[in-house]
Structures are given as C-alpha cells and as structure tokens.
Amino acid sequence: MGATRKIGVAAAMVTVLAGGGLAFAQAGQEADAEAQMPTPAASSTGTNYGNDAGIQPIAFPHAIHARDNQIDCAYCHFSAERSVSAGIPPVSTCIGCHGPGKVQVQSEQGQEQVAMVLEYWNNEETIPWVRIHKVADHVKFPHMRHINAGLDCTQCHGPVQEMGVLQQPDDAWGDGKMGWCISCHVENDASRDCTVCHY
Amino acid sequence: MSADMSSGIKRRDFLKVVGVGGAGAALTGCSTESAEKLLPYVVPPEDITPGVATWYTSTCGDCTAGCGIWVRTREGRAVKVEGNPNHPVSEGALCQRGHASLQHLYSPDRFTGPMQRVNGELQPISWDEAEVLLAQQIQGAAGNVLFIGGSMGPTMADLVDQFLASVGGSRVEWDGLAEAPLREATRIAFGSDVVPHYDFESADFIVSFGADFIETWISPVAYQRGFARATGVDAEGNKGEFVYVGPRLNLTGQNADEWVPIPAGGEAAIALGMASVIAGRNGNAGPYAQILQAYSPEAAAEATGLEAATIRELADRFQNSPSLAVGPGVAGQHRNATAANLAIHILNSVAGNVGTRVRLVENAQSAASRPYGEVEAAIRSMASGGVGVVMVHGTNPAHGLPPAAGFDEAFAGVPFKVSFASEPDETAAMADLILPDRHFLEAWGDASPRPGVYSLQQPAMEAVPHFDSKQTGDVLLSVAARAGSPVGPATTYDHLRNRWQALHQSVGAAEDFDAWWRGALKEGVVNVPVPATEEPAALRQPDAALIFDQPAFDGDGEFVLMVYPSSRFGDGRHANSAWMQELPDPVSKIAWHGWVEIHPAAAERLGVEKGDVVSVTSPHGSVDLPVFTYPGIRDDTVAIQMGMGRENSGRYANGNGVNAMTLLPAEAEQPSGGLVHLATRVSVVPTGDVYRLATIEGSDDQSKRGIAPAAYIGSLGQSEEEGYAEEGGYEKKPLEEMQMLGGFGAVQVDGKAKDWPLPGTDRGDYADPETPRWAMAIDLDKCTGCSACIVACQSENNVAFVGEDQLRMGRDLAWIRLERYYETVDASHAGTLDVRHLPMLCQHCNNAPCEPVCPVVAAYHTPDGLNGQVYNRCVGTRYCANNCPYKVRVYNWYSYADVPEPLNWQYNPDVTIRNTGIMEKCSFCVQRIREVQNKAVVEGRAIADGEVVPACQQSCPAEAIVFGNIRDTSSRVAELVENERTYRVLDKLINTQPAVHYLKKVTFHEAEDGTH
C-alpha cells in the first residue's frame, strides 16, 4: 500500500522529532518527580521504580512482578480475557501476596511502598491509580477480542515487564493513534470496518 | 474544542464509590494528558466484572402495575431498566415511564439530605436529629398521627400500618389514578372488593368504554401485550376486533377498528343496551333483568344519539365471539361512574366473560383504588385540628387534588408536617421536615400485582451518593424505636424477609428459605399457580342505589371537559423527568407544554387554530392553554391532560402546562367515593395569544405517499401480485422502465423484498455469506404507538434531551419518531376509524441516500448491512440529513449531552456521547451487536437468532419489532419479510432498499392505502 510507505517516512521523521522532544520532557519530569517523591531511587535488585513515579500513588514496579517473579498479566488484570476492560486489580489482590505474614519485600524502598498499600487496605480506601493507557472515548477497544486473537499484552502496552512504574512506551513502539491500530489490523487481516471500534 | 465535553461526566466522583471503567464514553480527543484516576475496589464484589454489565431483577415502583424489571448496571451504576422476561406482568417489556424511572433516580433536583424548615427556609439536618425531632413530635401528638400515602407494596403498607398502630395514628391513601368506582362496582356486582384482572389475549372482540389500557389503565404493559396478541393478525389471517366507545379517542381509542363517539357519560346506556339484547337471548341477567328491560337498545340510542341497530349489531358481535368489555377508567369517572362500571360488569357477565377474561380472585390487581372520600375525611380532620403530625409519602395531594378540596389550607394548619418526598413537590414545599426516601431502584420492597404473582424489589445499586437518602420504612422503624413504641424488625429488609418467610411456607417450596429467597431475588418473582379459569361469579342483587343515566355536569359552558391521565406523567408524579417531558404525547405529539384538545369543527366555530391560546373556564376555575385541534374528540367535548402545571417540582416539570385539576369540583362520586373527573362543562374563549407548541408533527396527512398503507383483511391470503399491487401506487413506474433501458444495474424491484439481491453482491461486495445482514421487521398491525421504544432507545443510546425551545425549532434528538397519520377520523360519524402509527427510525437503506453525500465518509455502509455513522469523523455538514428521505437523522446543534450531575450517571458507557456539531441516528444498537459478537467469538460459537435484541424491540409491549440476520433464512426476521403484508417505506419511489421492513396494518374495511 502506497500510503503505508508514505506514512512510514512521515512517521520516521516524526519519531526523530518526537524522540528529541520526549527526551527533553523526560528530563523535566525527572526533576519534578524528585521534588515530589523523596523515596524511590533504584532498588537493590537494580529495578528502577520509574522516573515518573510521582504521578502514581504507589511506585508499583511492573518489572519485579512481571519479569523477576514471572507473574502473568491476567493474574492481576483479571478481566482482560472476558471483558472489554482489562481491569485494575482491587487492593485485595495486592494484599493477597503482600498481606501480613506473606511475601516479604527485600528492598527498603519496596517495604515503604508495601507499607503504603497496607495503609490503603487498613483504611479501606482504594488506591487512586493514574491512568496511563487510554484510548479516546469514541474508541472501543475490546480486550477480550485481542487476547482471543493471540495478541500479547506488550504488543500494545509496550515492554511493561521492563518498566518500573508504568509508562507509555515511546512512539517508536507505537503512538497509540489510529494509524497504528489500522496498520496492525491490516497486517493481521482484521476488520477495518469503522463501526468495529467507533460507535 | 471537544475536550470540554467530558466535563459532563465526572468519572472520578463516581468511581470513588464503585470501581473501575468508563462512566460514559465521551467523544473527546485523543489526549491522554488529563490525570484521570482509576479507582479499583478495595475488595471486588463477586458479581462485577469491569466492562461487563451486571443485571439485577427488581420490580418497577413507578405505578401500581408491578412490572418485573431487570436493571442493567455498569460498574455499580444503574444505566438501563428493562422488562423482566420471566415476569408474568411485563414479560420483558416495559412502558416509557418505567424506562424514565432512571431520570428520577438521578434527578439533579432530589433533596440532598434530610431538611428542616426553619423560618420558612429549608435547612439541612442530620438523620439523627431529624429522627429525634420526628419522634418527639409524634410523642407530642398523642396518637393523632396522619399518614397520607400513595399506593404502596404490600410489605411497605404493612410496615406503615404496624408503625401507625404502634405510635397511634391512621393512614389514608391518595392516588390520582385510583379506580375506586370500578372496585365498588365489582363489589356490588360480584361481592369481591377488588379491581378485576382482565385477560385481553383470549378475547376476539374487545369493547372499551373509554378505558385507556395502552397508556395508563391498571396494567398497561400487560394489557397492551394481551391486546396486541388478540388483535394482531395471525398467520391464518385471524384478527381480533376492537370497538372503542367514548367521547374522546385516547391512544387506546386510536388503535380501535371502530369508534362509537358517544356523548360523555353515555357508556352505561350503551353497555346496558347491549346487555339487554344479549340477556334477552340467554336470560343471564340475574337480578338485573328488570333494569335491562328499561335500558333497551332503543332507550340507549335515544340517550346517546346512536342508531339502535348499531347497538344491536355490537351486541351480536359481543355475544358471538370471546369478548371483553372494559372501561371507562379515570378519565370517565363521572358522577355515575360506579353505575357505568357496573353496567360494563353486567355486559361482561351476560356474555359469559366473568371468570375467564374478567378475573375476580382476591387481590386481583394491585391497582390503586382507595376512594377520595377517605382523603376528604382526612382533610376535614386536619382542618379541625384533629391531627398533630401529618406524614406524606409517595403522593402529592397538594398538586393532585382540586383546590376546592381545601387540602392546602388544612395541611398548612397541621402543627408538624413531614414529607418523605425524594424530589421536591408541592406538598413537600409546605412540609416542616423532609426525610427524602430512596428511589425504588435503591430500595427494598415487593409487589403483588395480580393473583399468584409475588414480585421482589431489590436495590440495583448503592444509593446515589449525591443524595443522603434513607428508605422510609427504615426511618419509620427507627422513629418508632426513638418514640418509645418500637415495631418488630430493625429494617425494612428484615421486615420484607419476615413476610416472605410466611410466603415461603405457604407455597410449600422444597428448598430452605435462604436458597428460595436467593432464587426469588435472582428471578425477581415467585409465581404461585392459580386456576386458569375460576368459577364465574354470579351477579348479586345491588346493595346501593345506582343511576345508570347520563350524569349531571356543572356549569353551562358549551363543552364537556375531560381530564385524563397522562401516558407520560400519570397523575403528575413522573413530571420532573426530562425524558417524559421531551417525549411527544402519543396522541397530540406535543412535548413539554400543555394543550387543550378541541375538535376542528369546534375550533372553527370558535375561530381558533392549533396553537391559539384559549381560556378554559369551568365553575371551579379557569386556565389558559393553547389549542390542539384533534379530530378524535367529539365537537361538544374538550380534554386536558393531568399531571402538568407543576409549580414546586424540579427544573424539568415546573411551569409546563397547567394543572387540569383546578377546573374540577372536589366531589366524591357515590357510592364509591372516587374523585369525579368528568363532571363539569367549560366555556372556551380565545385570548388572542398564540403559543408556539413544541411538536414533532409536521403533517398528519400521508399526502399520497403510502408511508403507512393498510391492507383490508379480506384481501389477505390472495395472490401475492395483488397484494403488492395494492401497496404504494408506484409500481410499474419509471424506475423499472429505466431498468429495462439498461440505465440501472441489476437492482430488482419487483417481487418479494427478500428476493432482492443485496446491493453490491453482483460486484462482489458483501460476498461473505457468513457475515450477517442485519434487518428489522415492524408489524404495524401490532404497534399501538405507545412510544415506549423511544424512551428505551433514549436510555440505551445516550440520546440527549434538548428542552422545549430547541424542540420547538425541530431539534429533538429522538432516534425513533412515532409518526401518526389519520386516514379516517371523524367525530361526526360513527364507524370505521383508521389512525396509522408508524415508528420511523433509520431504515439502514442498502442504497442509502445519506451515504454518498457525506464528504468525509462518516456515513457509510458496514459489511454487516448497517448504515454506520462514525461520530468522530463527522464534520457536521448536515448533507446526509437533507438527503435522508425518512428524516431520521438528528443533529447536535449544541452539546446537549452536558446534563446536570448526576443525570450523567445514567449514560451507557458502551455508547459514545455526542458533542456539538455531530450527526447521529439509530445505529440498530450496534453496541449490542458488537457485544454479542465479541462474546460469541471468544466463546467460539455462532450468534443465535434472537440473541441480538435492540432496545426498542426489547421494550416493545406489543411485540411489534423483530430484529435479526436476514441472511439466515430461518431467522424470525427473514420469515416476517416473506409476509404478504411486508413493504418498505418509499422504496418503490426512490429505490432506497431499506433494511427495515414494515408489515401493513390490517383493517376491517377497504383501507385507504394513503397513496391517493
């Protein structure tokens, strides 16, 4: 397809530009994060708690859970296989492992974070996670269809298992815009009918 | 520019309470910048999966019909109400008021918490303080407590009675739709003090003496379904007949095959005249034989101005088929209403319908039927200072009673006045203490709508957090305890369980109570078998003096005034609902404002036209209203709808129309004690003002276009060619001639709709036979025009309301427009009647004129045959709407979806909310199609026929709508498309090839097909 090539060139240019911008923005954010969140630096295992942990109430390290401990995504994001929504784990899921007398976290930073989770649990409060991955409201993304088609979570969400605090993958991975969705749909011969996603 | 639209949906506030996911999908840009919070549960409820709807059964509390409902909740919010398919009353359907109950649940006008009136101003107080205060007042009142309630479920009524027994007081019931004369007549005739239950389905000949069983009468959903099954033409071409006898055609009357326009109050004479003919043959009149001799058809003819032969002929037909007579309902409650009801009972009895189609088992219908007489006594008691504390719950007598009743003055004089209203109303405006009740979707309760049906009402969601409400039952129990006279259970829930434990024992269920209870909650209803037929009750000697003659009317005006219940507001209780206000009245097609119905001939006499404001004056009051000229009313009668003219209600109700009750005397009919509604004459004087009515009606004339043609019953089953020739009038027209010249592609217009090739298949488009082809069939012989589908659609598809000013400009957003055309309606002669109702929705044309004109392909055809509308691609040129011959595309002239919090909680998260400048229209509920498809794919199976049900079909009480895959030859819709009555609107003229097929209405007379 001619457009693919054209857009590929355009995308490459945009990527170069965006890459620079992103680096710049990241640097700024890092400074912000330091100002807001005194706690996490790098854990003893070398896992980064994330350079923008500041926006999340808890610096949840996906890398430790998904990579180091090989926990399946769907263990916590429990409804991805049967619902349009993947589901954000309830606090009880965290407590299932990190509750008193259960898995002990080694690092000091980690212990601090777990203590915060326990505080939410004891106060019967929900953790106000900040949404990172979001399609526009006029787009319907049924998770179950994509899981059912054999897609890996990382194909859209990026290498989450390498991340500390969740962040969007850079635009080289995918910008989350419509062209990106379409490219994948075309490649996989999935429907390009508009009302598959927009209604 | 579009980012502001999401501000109407405050996800965060909501998610704090219940969970995760979108509380509504707004059409925002692709920004991920906003720091949106995801708030998971602390502990997830077992039955909630994010993104998947959870359904709860309950019972609709909006009227006394007791329809079983399913409440669809998403992440803990109730977003839609549907009929419970397993419930014998609703059988899956629901009326427009039931759908709109969500508008009251999320009404922004609800009281935010308990309030006390201090120096005339309402001040918030805590529940504790409020209960203590009430307890003190009750102790001080020394047993002089008055509880004015609406019609309540059995458990609630029992709880209130226990409370009053404990603290010392009495209860009266006021319901503006009370059928007291019917109940009294039933007692007199058969000795059963009940409102009977009517079985329409098994009748072949139905006579209504004014009963509006499609809009409001007793149990409209069940009766409408029964009616549609009885009178819809079946596969063998059999069709039940329906004759309407009365001075004004309500929606029920518009669905009649024949209209006998008798003067107001003449129904007893006709019923007795018919009964006398039948009794003269079979001698079934029992103790009424003498009376029937006096009321011969000739006498009835003389009294009503009809021909005696007409009455005899009606009697013949009534006797010769399984028949049913009903009426006259609230609108017909005149000074001899008990007698009129008794006359109809006599007619049913002599024709042998009692015990079969008229059922008199104890507690036959839960319909409100307490007499106004009791309220009258309570008012006297309040006025005389005999009441220390008055509590008002579930009713609004300050608006619903005629001013002459003196309720306001008497109520104001009571030392301590409590209102349990959850939304402001005229009675609460006078109360000292307001203890807002829960909405029924947040509360426990039950109903027993008819023999053997026990229906549970359970909270479908946590109480809406904006409002600090408490279920009145709980308040009463708590207050009783604080007042030192506790009643047994601690909560309403306990009380309900206790009572149901007794039911559990009486039905002799095999399981233990807890299991049975859980099952009942899951099903929503417990059915106890009752005998299919009962021993026909014999007519008893009347124990009251009754006059069957025409009643007296006050005053000497030119017109008799009918005050009839509204199919949108009931007696006014549903008025503060933008959905109900915006829904065009099924008869007048007017929204928001009130009107007075006048026959065109009378209007000509008065020199007024539609929209001219007239002053309607009775001896009891006077109101100014714009005229709606209506050929379906006698020219000596005018009619005004109840339920409007609210002054102290919420923002949507206040100031719309006038309160018709102000024209009525405060008089109890004897012997039933029911409030008279049809009791006064009025004079009508033009004021010279003009009011621009908000109406969706352009023209009531089909203008020779054959939009809603009809088929004569005698022509059914004849050759197909003939059947087709009758339709339209466009056959063998230029289109085909041009095709013969080779000017068009292989589009075939002749023959059956289903044989027409799908456009594009010859070119290889839509080639995959596995891809479904969605289509719809609407049986106009069943459709009654009740408009429930419109509100169901509004609820499902986040269709916004626009308000009166916008609607007046023609900017209503409803995706379904119920068109109403007159073919033959003429009050000057009795006989054939032909009103056509046609739900007009997007026809999903295969050759859609709207699609090619869109410059950005926002309108296009999906592979599964839908006319897709991609909101986010729409630029708003409105070209598609111009080019839509059906005018079903509606446009967001403003951001109508920005509604006051928490009305936005109702939004369906599966449907994008449309911003300003976007065209929208019926999507065939594509979100439901996709949901089923997603499910089927994940489960690795095909979609079954009937699995995809759009909201309109789901809601339709008349079962007129069928949706499905037309490519699947065994599907119901494919079968219906084969029907000889099937046609497609305007298709022959403009070759649009719609996916919506209509089945012609069937008439008993040679029908005007609307094309000449």
Place this chain on the structure above:
Amino acid sequence: MATATDANLTEAQRRGALAHPDVELHEEVNRDILKMLSAPGKGWWFLFFLAASGVALMFGSWGWQIYRGIGVSGLSSPVGWGAYITTFVFWVGIAHSGTLISAILFLFRAPWRQSIYRMAEAMTVFGVMTAGLFPLIHVGRVWHAYWLIPYPNARYLWPNFRSPLVWDVFAVTTYFTVSSVFFYLGMIPDMAAARDKATGFRRKLYRFISMGWRGTDRQWHHFGKAYLFLAALATPLVLSVHSVVSWDFAMSIVPGWHATVFAPYFVAGAIFSGVAMVITLAVPIRKVFGLEAYLTTKHFDAMAKLVMLTSMIVFYAYLTEFFMAWYSGEPPEKQMFWNRLFGHYWWATWIMLLCNGLVPMMLWFKRVRHSIPALFAITIFINIGMWFERFVIIVTSLSHEFAPFAWGVYRPSLTEMGIVIGSFGWFSFWFLLFIRLLPPVAIAELKEVIPPQMRRKSGGHDGHDAVPATAPAGD
C-alpha cells in the same frame, strides 16, 4: 478624435473607438485610471468604516457561533441548510461575472469588456473569498473542516470523492486559484504602470507585485498567449463551477433539488446575478471617480442586454421546474412545488419570481437600458431576487420533503443574519481596498483598443493615420 470609420484601424480598435469616443491618448488612460489610486476621500473612509463594521459583525457572530455551537443559527431539522448555504451560492453566483466577462467575452472579442473586466474580476476573487467562508461557517465542527481536503494522514483516511461537497471543495478552490491567477496576470502590466508613477510605500508594493515587468516585446508575446490559454481554461471552469454547486442539490434526492435542469439553470442564474452585481458596483464607481469616458452607456447597454437574456433563461428554468413537477406525477414533487408557491414560504417564491422574472423585462426598453439610475435600481432588485432564489430552492425544498410527519419550518436567527449581512461588509472591505490599491480599470487592455498615436497625420482630418507596415521613413 478617432472615428470608427478609419479603414486602417484594427477591428478591436474601431470598436474601442466606438465604446470610448472621449478617450484620445494613452497617457490619458494612465492619468485617469491611476488617479483613482490617490489618497482616498471622506466618502471612501465612510464606506470603508461601514465595511469594516460588517467584517467585525460577521466574525463576531461567527466566533459566537463557534463558541456556543451551530445551534445559535436558526437551522433545524428538517431544514439543515439555510441562510448560510443560500449566501454561499449567492456569492459564488456573484463571482461568476468576473471570469465570464474576462474570459468568455475575451474569447468572443466583445468590444465592451475592457473597461469593466478588472472590476468584475476583482468581484470574482472577493466573491469567492466571501463564498468560501460560508461552508466553513455552515459546518458544525469547523475545526475539523480540513478533513474535506485530501491530505496524507496517519489514519489512512481520505475524503469521499463521490460526495458533491468534495466536488464543490475542488471546484471552488480551483476557481479561486485560477481566477486569482487570471486576475493577477492581467494586472501585472498595470502594476508596472502604477509602479512607474508611484512613490514611497506604494512604489515598493507595486514593484513587488509587478515583478519587474518592463513591457518588452518578449513579455507581451508570452503574456498574450498565456492570457489566451487561461481564458480558454477559465471558460469551461466558470461553467463547471456553478454546475458543481448546482449538483450539491441536484445530486441529492430532495424533491425540488433533484432536477437535471439545475446545472444550466444555476450557470445562467450566476451570470445573471453576477452581471447585475457588476452594474450595481460600476454605477457608483463611475460616478465617484468620474469614469464616464470609460464606462459609457454602451457598456451598460450591453450588460443590460446580457442581464435580460439570462433573466429569461432563469425564468424559463423556473417554469421548467414547475412543469416537470407537475408532469412527473409524483406526489412529493408536485406537493413540494405547490408548497413553494403557496406554502409557508410563498412570499420568498414570489419575491424571486418578480425580481428575477418580471423586473428585468423592463430592460426591453432602450430608455431604461440607457438610464443609469434605472439600471442601478433594477440590479438591486435582481440581487435581492437572486438571494431569494437560492433561499427558495434550499429552504422550501427541505421543509417539505418525503416524510410529511417531519415537515417543518425554518427561521433564520439573529446570529445568522449578522453573518449574512456581515458578508457584504467583508466583500466590500476587499473591494474598497482594491479600488484604492489596484487599478480598477485595465490600463493596458484599454490602450489596446484606443488607436495609438501616430506621427503622420492622415490628410486633412483630425485623426490618426494608419501605420503603413512597409512605409519608408518620411518627414
């Protein structure tokens, strides 16, 4: 004094001499025309202030509409197109006279075009500039209007080339581009002339615009060819543009729109309204700038005859529409046209019929054609009538379509009227700037038809002699 009987004059010059009997010298032309570019008087400033107020009104109203939503217009269902599209078509129609006069009359060598064509072309450019705003004003989400333009995007989305609106985008932008180029091209020599007379800022401006035009033989040679080919291209274009605009309607199925007669009908209407507008504008300009020598009765007479001819074509199209509706036998068509004449908007229809059909018939009389005030009055009526023609076509048809239950009426709102009235200010704003900054009469082309100065007088009479192509130098 040149006379038309001079045997040695070219045909064009002979006709030109007839058209401008009072213009003798080429220098006079320069002087008279460039005089118009001098410092404006009070009257101009007053008009300019009025026009600028109109611009403010238009953009203020539009801004309000964007802020609040398209709902501030009176548009509704079923009449989703109203005053905006009416005004769009009106201005596109106005825009037709310019290219018509400059291109078609150029090809036909009409002798009276030179004095007016520059003004008419300016009208075209500003007319399209005004018209082009209206689709933008009209759409509900103007911030997405660029989606109608095919530009490469990451979503792989293209406009729908089957939609007449996309045709319209192409036709109108092409028309704007080509007519601007045509306008500009013809102006280059005149800008050079202005440059050579101007000082200061204006000199810089004109130098920039004239791009170093010297008037060499080579330049004139290619200029002439290019102008001819542009005229040849612009001629089908001008016919196509209003045809495409008419197809916005004719390609739909709306009764009252769906008619094959629409393309010629609209083109004739556009010429009709355009020429009328030229007259409306030329009358005051002639008066104010004293151009009686250049805009003579002959010019007005010729234009009036064109107006009369197109008026009859347009009126014939009206009758055709009514006849076809009746002849079709289709109830929706028949009733729509009945409604047009006697329904809710009967007054608009009758304004249209009177102004466009009846009033121009006065032009049969030579006295009327030669009376400048009468022409001015008649063309004002025509302008009004042609606005209402589009209003009638659009609004009456939409208000009375296929579904009787959805019939409705439309009342323009104040905001809408503000924009429509403001658009006249917007047009006048540019036009007033134009007559002060650019030569409103084509200098070079006028000279072409004014006999050149000759050294050798032809014997005896007071005229110029021919140039004997091979004559030896004498004197």
Place this chain on the structure above:
Amino acid sequence: MSQSGILASYDYLDSTVDAVEELRKSGFDEVVTYSSYPEHHLEDALGYGQSPVRVWTLVGGLTGTATGFGFTAWSSMDWPLIVGGKPVLSMPAYVVIAFEMTILFGALATVLGMFINSRLPNVTPAVVYDPEFSAGRYGVFVPATGTDLDRARDILRKHDPVETREGAHA
C-alpha cells in the same frame, strides 16, 4: 546577464515601427521594444513565431487529468468503503475531480510557462528603462557596442526619438 546598448524612446507608434524595421534591415536582430500595451505591430516587426506557453498548458492539463483520476481511484481502493450501494470505484463521480484538476494544473502550468518564457520575475534594476514606457511611450533598445552602437544610434535618431540613452539592459 546584462547587455550594453542604446535605448531610444518615441511618442509615436509609426516612428517606433519604422525604427525597428530599419534596425532589423540593418542586421540588428536582438532589438528589444517596450510598449505599455501589447502592440502587435511591434511583434510583427520583430517577427515572433508561436509561443511555447501552449505546450505548458497542454502538459499541465493532462497531468491534472491523470492526477484527478488516479488519486480518486487510488484513495477509494486504499480503504474500500461502500456508500449508498454504489461501486467502490465510482469513476463517473471522479470525472468532476479530474476535470477540476485538469483546469487547475493547466492554469498553473500556463502561468509558470509564461513566467519562465518572459523571464519573470525580473528584479534586477534596469538602467536603460524609461517609466514613460508604461504610460504611453514606445521604447527601442539595441544591444550594441563600438561601431554597431554608432550605426544603431544613427538609425534610432533618424526616427525622431524623444530621447536616446546609452547604458545596460538587464
């Protein structure tokens, strides 16, 4: 590229034509004339043939046609969507686009061709240019040096010029 030579300005057309013709007879082929309007007598005297601008017009127009059809057809097939039951490739509808593109490309190419052929824009200030050329005078420039210059001067002066000037022409 500037040439030096001699410029004469005349008030009368016949004098100018005479001068040009005499110059050409005398072997001056590169005579440049100035006038304030397209004067075909001068063009005739200089002996011009067909302008190559017409080729530009043709090529531009054909390119436009091809672009119009090609682009519409390609973009329809790129994401085939069915509208109104019409074929995805609805060529009749694309005729309009192709036509408009033909005109647009043709017109722009014509102007471009004219600019290139006329050596426009020409921003080098000309020494030998008289502002009166744009008002009504005619000019004749002869590029010449040395004895040629003298010859040319003689011929030009013979025809009664308003003035003659020597200098460079851009």
